Amino acid sequence: MHPQGILETIVYCPDLAAGEAFYRDVVGLAPFQRMPPRHVFFRCGEGVLLMFNPDVTSTEQVHVAGSTLPLHGARGPGHVAFRVPSAELDDWRSHLETHGVAVESAIRWPQGGESIYVRDPAGNSVEFATASIWGLSEP
Amino acid sequence: MHPQGILETIVYCPDLAAGEAFYRDVVGLAPFQRMPPRHVFFRCGEGVLLMFNPDVTSTEQVHVAGSTLPLHGARGPGHVAFRVPSAELDDWRSHLETHGVAVESAIRWPQGGESIYVRDPAGNSVEFATASIWGLSEP
Numbered sequence: 001m002h003p004q005g006i007l008e009t010i011v012y013c014p015d016l017a018a019g020e021a022f023y024r025d026v027v028g029l030a031p032f033q034r035m036p037p038r039h040v041f042f043r044c045g046e047g048v049l050l051m052f053n054p055d056v057t058s059t060e061q062v063h064v065a066g067s068t069l070p071l072h073g074a075r076g077p078g079h080v081a082f083r084v085p086s087a088e089l090d091d092w093r094s095h096l097e098t099h100g101v102a103v104e105s106a107i108r109w110p111q112g113g114e115s116i117y118v119r120d121p122a123g124n125s126v127e128f129a130t131a132s133i134w135g136l137s138e139p
Numbered sequence: 140m141h142p143q144g145i146l147e148t149i150v151y152c153p154d155l156a157a158g159e160a161f162y163r164d165v166v167g168l169a170p171f172q173r174m175p176p177r178h179v180f181f182r183c184g185e186g187v188l189l190m191f192n193p194d195v196t197s198t199e200q201v202h203v204a205g206s207t208l209p210l211h212g213a214r215g216p217g218h219v220a221f222r223v224p225s226a227e228l229d230d231w232r233s234h235l236e237t238h239g240v241a242v243e244s245a246i247r248w249p250q251g252g253e254s255i256y257v258r259d260p261a262g263n264s265v266e267f268a269t270a271s272i273w274g275l276s277e278p
Contacts, residue, residue: 001227001234002167005184007268007275008220009148012213028141045144046185047222048273058215067246070256072264074151074213076197081147083186088140095140107206117209125211129146134187136146 007047011124012054012074016040018121019051026099026118027082027126045083081115081127085138089114092128109133146186150263151193151213155179157260158190165238165257166221166265184222220254220266224277228253231267248272 013019020040023029029042029049038056042049058073084092096103096118104125105117113133120126131138152158159179162168168181168188177195181188197212223231235242235257243264244256252272259265270277 001230003183003221003223003267004277005222006145006148006186006188006219007222007270007273008218008266009145010218012217043273044142046275047145049145050218052218054215057218064246065249067244069246070218070243070258070264072216072218074215074217076193076213077211078151078213078217079147079149079189079191079209079211080145082142083144083146084142091140104209105206107203107208110204119209125209127147128142131146134146134182136185138143 005046008050009044009047009080010050010052010072011078011080011120011122013051013120013122013124014053014055015121016051016053022120023049023051026096026101049080077119077123077125079125079127081129083131084128086114086130086132089116089128089130092116111135144185147189148183148186148219149189149191149211150217150219150259150261152190152259152261152263153192153194154260155190155192161259162188162190165235165240188219216258216262216264218264218266220268222270223267225253225269225271228255228267228269231255250274 033041040051054073062069101118107115113130115127115129117127172180179190193212201208240257246254252269254266254268256266
Protein backbone atom coordinates (compact mmCIF):
# COMPACT_ATOMS: atom_id res chain seq x y z
CA MET A 1 0.00 0.00 0.00
CA HIS A 2 1.18 3.49 -0.71
CA PRO A 3 -0.43 6.95 -0.63
CA GLN A 4 -1.21 8.92 -3.78
CA GLY A 5 0.81 11.86 -2.56
CA ILE A 6 1.18 14.38 0.23
CA LEU A 7 -2.06 16.13 1.11
CA GLU A 8 -1.01 18.38 3.99
CA THR A 9 2.34 20.05 4.57
CA ILE A 10 2.77 21.89 7.85
CA VAL A 11 4.66 24.98 8.96
CA TYR A 12 4.63 26.23 12.55
CA CYS A 13 4.46 29.94 13.10
CA PRO A 14 3.61 31.36 16.55
CA ASP A 15 2.87 34.80 15.05
CA LEU A 16 -0.01 33.83 12.76
CA ALA A 17 -0.59 37.33 11.39
CA ALA A 18 3.04 37.71 10.31
CA GLY A 19 3.00 34.19 8.92
CA GLU A 20 -0.17 34.77 6.95
CA ALA A 21 1.22 37.97 5.42
CA PHE A 22 4.35 36.09 4.33
CA TYR A 23 2.68 33.02 2.82
CA ARG A 24 -0.05 35.12 1.19
CA ASP A 25 1.90 38.09 -0.14
CA VAL A 26 5.39 36.67 -0.64
CA VAL A 27 4.78 32.99 -1.43
CA GLY A 28 1.48 33.82 -3.16
CA LEU A 29 -0.81 31.26 -1.52
CA ALA A 30 -4.55 31.73 -1.03
CA PRO A 31 -5.71 31.47 2.60
CA PHE A 32 -9.01 29.60 2.82
CA GLN A 33 -9.46 29.02 6.56
CA ARG A 34 -8.45 31.34 9.38
CA MET A 35 -8.95 30.45 13.04
CA PRO A 36 -6.69 32.68 15.15
CA PRO A 37 -4.78 32.10 17.32
CA ARG A 38 -4.72 28.43 16.26
CA HIS A 39 -4.21 28.26 12.48
CA VAL A 40 -4.38 29.66 8.98
CA PHE A 41 -4.72 27.24 6.07
CA PHE A 42 -3.67 27.84 2.45
CA ARG A 43 -4.32 26.05 -0.82
CA CYS A 44 -1.23 25.13 -2.82
CA GLY A 45 -1.40 23.11 -6.02
CA GLU A 46 -2.92 19.68 -5.35
CA GLY A 47 -2.59 19.99 -1.59
CA VAL A 48 -2.72 22.38 1.32
CA LEU A 49 -0.18 24.20 3.46
CA LEU A 50 -1.35 24.27 7.07
CA MET A 51 0.19 26.95 9.27
CA PHE A 52 -0.24 26.23 12.97
CA ASN A 53 0.61 28.08 16.14
CA PRO A 54 2.41 25.32 18.08
CA ASP A 55 1.56 26.97 21.40
CA VAL A 56 -2.08 26.12 20.70
CA THR A 57 -1.90 22.83 18.75
CA SER A 58 0.44 21.20 21.27
CA THR A 59 -1.80 21.93 24.24
CA GLU A 60 -5.46 22.51 23.32
CA GLN A 61 -7.70 19.54 22.58
CA VAL A 62 -10.02 19.90 19.59
CA HIS A 63 -12.98 17.56 19.25
CA VAL A 64 -14.59 16.82 15.90
CA ALA A 65 -17.60 14.59 15.43
CA GLY A 66 -16.91 12.73 18.68
CA SER A 67 -13.21 12.22 18.00
CA THR A 68 -10.15 14.13 19.19
CA LEU A 69 -7.53 15.72 16.94
CA PRO A 70 -4.05 14.49 17.93
CA LEU A 71 -1.85 17.11 19.56
CA HIS A 72 1.26 18.24 17.69
CA GLY A 73 3.50 21.28 17.47
CA ALA A 74 7.22 21.49 16.71
CA ARG A 75 9.63 24.25 17.75
CA GLY A 76 12.63 25.64 15.96
CA PRO A 77 13.28 26.18 12.27
CA GLY A 78 11.47 23.77 9.96
CA HIS A 79 11.76 23.56 6.19
CA VAL A 80 9.47 23.47 3.16
CA ALA A 81 10.06 23.79 -0.58
CA PHE A 82 7.71 25.15 -3.22
CA ARG A 83 7.83 24.09 -6.85
CA VAL A 84 8.45 26.91 -9.32
CA PRO A 85 9.13 26.75 -13.07
CA SER A 86 12.74 27.36 -14.08
CA ALA A 87 11.56 30.11 -16.44
CA GLU A 88 10.20 32.04 -13.43
CA LEU A 89 13.30 31.97 -11.19
CA ASP A 90 14.43 35.48 -12.14
CA ASP A 91 10.93 36.80 -11.55
CA TRP A 92 10.93 35.16 -8.11
CA ARG A 93 14.22 36.87 -7.26
CA SER A 94 12.73 40.25 -8.23
CA HIS A 95 9.52 39.46 -6.36
CA LEU A 96 11.41 38.60 -3.16
CA GLU A 97 13.51 41.76 -3.43
CA THR A 98 10.38 43.86 -3.97
CA HIS A 99 8.99 42.45 -0.72
CA GLY A 100 12.23 43.04 1.16
CA VAL A 101 12.81 39.33 1.70
CA ALA A 102 16.53 38.52 1.86
CA VAL A 103 17.81 35.53 -0.12
CA GLU A 104 19.82 33.48 2.38
CA SER A 105 21.29 31.13 -0.19
CA ALA A 106 20.90 30.09 -3.83
CA ILE A 107 22.13 26.83 -5.28
CA ARG A 108 22.61 25.55 -8.82
CA TRP A 109 22.53 21.83 -8.21
CA PRO A 110 25.13 19.62 -9.89
CA GLN A 111 22.35 17.26 -11.04
CA GLY A 112 20.43 20.18 -12.58
CA GLY A 113 17.90 22.64 -11.28
CA GLU A 114 18.08 25.56 -8.89
CA SER A 115 16.96 26.49 -5.38
CA ILE A 116 16.48 29.87 -3.73
CA TYR A 117 16.23 29.96 0.07
CA VAL A 118 14.62 32.58 2.30
CA ARG A 119 13.23 32.60 5.87
CA ASP A 120 9.62 33.02 6.92
CA PRO A 121 8.78 35.22 9.95
CA ALA A 122 9.12 32.19 12.28
CA GLY A 123 12.60 31.39 10.96
CA ASN A 124 11.54 28.40 8.87
CA SER A 125 13.73 27.77 5.83
CA VAL A 126 11.53 28.35 2.77
CA GLU A 127 12.84 27.16 -0.57
CA PHE A 128 11.70 27.91 -4.10
CA ALA A 129 12.99 25.14 -6.34
CA THR A 130 12.59 23.68 -9.79
CA ALA A 131 11.21 20.15 -10.01
CA SER A 132 14.34 19.10 -11.86
CA ILE A 133 16.38 19.08 -8.64
CA TRP A 134 14.60 15.79 -7.89
CA GLY A 135 14.54 14.53 -11.46
CA LEU A 136 10.87 15.44 -11.78
CA SER A 137 9.56 17.03 -14.95
CA GLU A 138 7.92 20.44 -14.84
CA PRO A 139 4.15 20.04 -15.01
CA MET B 140 3.38 35.09 -8.40
CA HIS B 141 2.54 31.76 -6.87
CA PRO B 142 4.21 28.33 -6.82
CA GLN B 143 2.88 25.34 -8.76
CA GLY B 144 2.68 23.27 -5.60
CA ILE B 145 4.68 21.89 -2.71
CA LEU B 146 7.84 20.10 -3.81
CA GLU B 147 9.38 19.08 -0.47
CA THR B 148 7.61 18.17 2.74
CA ILE B 149 9.80 17.58 5.78
CA VAL B 150 9.64 15.31 8.80
CA TYR B 151 12.30 15.30 11.52
CA CYS B 152 13.32 11.98 12.98
CA PRO B 153 16.48 11.66 15.10
CA ASP B 154 16.46 7.84 14.72
CA LEU B 155 16.78 7.61 10.95
CA ALA B 156 16.73 3.81 10.81
CA ALA B 157 13.46 3.60 12.72
CA GLY B 158 12.06 6.45 10.65
CA GLU B 159 13.05 4.82 7.38
CA ALA B 160 11.43 1.52 8.38
CA PHE B 161 8.19 3.35 9.21
CA TYR B 162 7.93 5.50 6.09
CA ARG B 163 9.05 2.63 3.83
CA ASP B 164 7.14 -0.32 5.29
CA VAL B 165 4.11 1.33 6.90
CA VAL B 166 3.51 4.43 4.76
CA GLY B 167 4.78 2.63 1.66
CA LEU B 168 7.18 5.25 0.30
CA ALA B 169 10.27 4.46 -1.79
CA PRO B 170 13.55 5.74 -0.32
CA PHE B 171 15.81 7.11 -3.05
CA GLN B 172 18.61 8.81 -1.13
CA ARG B 173 20.13 7.69 2.15
CA MET B 174 22.89 9.65 3.88
CA PRO B 175 23.03 8.57 7.54
CA PRO B 176 23.09 10.07 10.07
CA ARG B 177 21.80 13.17 8.22
CA HIS B 178 18.83 12.16 6.07
CA VAL B 179 16.73 9.68 4.13
CA PHE B 180 14.65 10.95 1.20
CA PHE B 181 11.49 9.35 -0.21
CA ARG B 182 9.47 9.88 -3.36
CA CYS B 183 5.77 10.50 -2.83
CA GLY B 184 3.42 11.32 -5.68
CA GLU B 185 4.49 14.52 -7.42
CA GLY B 186 6.87 15.53 -4.64
CA VAL B 187 9.29 14.23 -2.08
CA LEU B 188 9.21 13.58 1.65
CA LEU B 189 12.53 14.52 3.22
CA MET B 190 13.30 12.94 6.57
CA PHE B 191 16.06 14.77 8.44
CA ASN B 192 17.88 14.19 11.69
CA PRO B 193 17.56 17.65 13.28
CA ASP B 194 20.68 17.07 15.41
CA VAL B 195 22.68 17.14 12.15
CA THR B 196 20.78 19.60 9.95
CA SER B 197 20.60 22.26 12.64
CA THR B 198 24.35 22.25 13.27
CA GLU B 199 26.42 20.89 10.35
CA GLN B 200 27.09 23.13 7.35
CA VAL B 201 26.72 21.49 3.93
CA HIS B 202 28.29 23.17 0.92
CA VAL B 203 27.01 22.54 -2.60
CA ALA B 204 28.56 24.07 -5.70
CA GLY B 205 30.05 26.97 -3.72
CA SER B 206 26.87 27.74 -1.79
CA THR B 207 25.76 26.74 1.70
CA LEU B 208 22.57 24.90 2.57
CA PRO B 209 20.59 26.83 5.19
CA LEU B 210 20.51 25.23 8.63
CA HIS B 211 17.16 23.99 9.92
CA GLY B 212 15.82 21.38 12.31
CA ALA B 213 12.67 21.44 14.45
CA ARG B 214 12.05 19.52 17.68
CA GLY B 215 8.87 18.05 19.03
CA PRO B 216 5.94 16.42 17.26
CA GLY B 217 5.31 17.68 13.74
CA HIS B 218 2.49 16.69 11.43
CA VAL B 219 2.02 15.47 7.86
CA ALA B 220 -0.92 14.03 5.95
CA PHE B 221 -0.88 11.58 3.06
CA ARG B 222 -3.61 11.40 0.44
CA VAL B 223 -5.36 8.03 0.19
CA PRO B 224 -8.43 7.05 -1.83
CA SER B 225 -11.62 6.64 0.20
CA ALA B 226 -12.03 3.13 -1.24
CA GLU B 227 -8.74 2.12 0.42
CA LEU B 228 -9.43 3.34 3.97
CA ASP B 229 -10.41 -0.09 5.28
CA ASP B 230 -7.33 -1.61 3.67
CA TRP B 231 -5.19 1.04 5.37
CA ARG B 232 -6.70 0.17 8.75
CA SER B 233 -5.85 -3.51 8.21
CA HIS B 234 -2.39 -2.60 6.95
CA LEU B 235 -1.66 -0.48 10.04
CA GLU B 236 -2.92 -3.24 12.34
CA THR B 237 -0.75 -5.81 10.54
CA HIS B 238 2.29 -3.61 11.22
CA GLY B 239 1.34 -3.12 14.85
CA VAL B 240 0.79 0.61 14.39
CA ALA B 241 -1.87 1.93 16.78
CA VAL B 242 -4.53 4.25 15.40
CA GLU B 243 -4.53 7.26 17.73
CA SER B 244 -7.65 8.82 16.30
CA ALA B 245 -10.02 8.54 13.35
CA ILE B 246 -12.34 11.28 12.18
CA ARG B 247 -15.30 11.40 9.83
CA TRP B 248 -15.32 15.07 8.93
CA PRO B 249 -18.64 16.92 8.90
CA GLN B 250 -17.76 18.37 5.48
CA GLY B 251 -17.06 14.89 4.12
CA GLY B 252 -14.04 12.65 4.01
CA GLU B 253 -12.11 10.74 6.65
CA SER B 254 -8.79 10.87 8.44
CA ILE B 255 -6.85 8.18 10.30
CA TYR B 256 -4.04 9.31 12.63
CA VAL B 257 -1.00 7.38 13.82
CA ARG B 258 2.45 8.33 15.18
CA ASP B 259 5.81 7.78 13.51
CA PRO B 260 8.79 6.61 15.64
CA ALA B 261 9.74 10.24 16.39
CA GLY B 262 6.24 11.03 17.65
CA ASN B 263 5.14 13.01 14.59
CA SER B 264 1.40 12.90 13.93
CA VAL B 265 0.95 11.06 10.62
CA GLU B 266 -2.46 11.26 8.96
CA PHE B 267 -3.95 9.24 6.13
CA ALA B 268 -6.80 11.28 4.66
CA THR B 269 -9.08 11.47 1.68
CA ALA B 270 -8.72 14.51 -0.58
CA SER B 271 -12.38 15.31 0.04
CA ILE B 272 -11.62 16.65 3.52
CA TRP B 273 -10.27 19.72 1.70
CA GLY B 274 -12.87 19.74 -1.05
CA LEU B 275 -10.34 18.28 -3.50
CA SER B 276 -11.38 15.57 -5.93
CA GLU B 277 -9.66 12.21 -5.85
CA PRO B 278 -7.14 12.01 -8.68
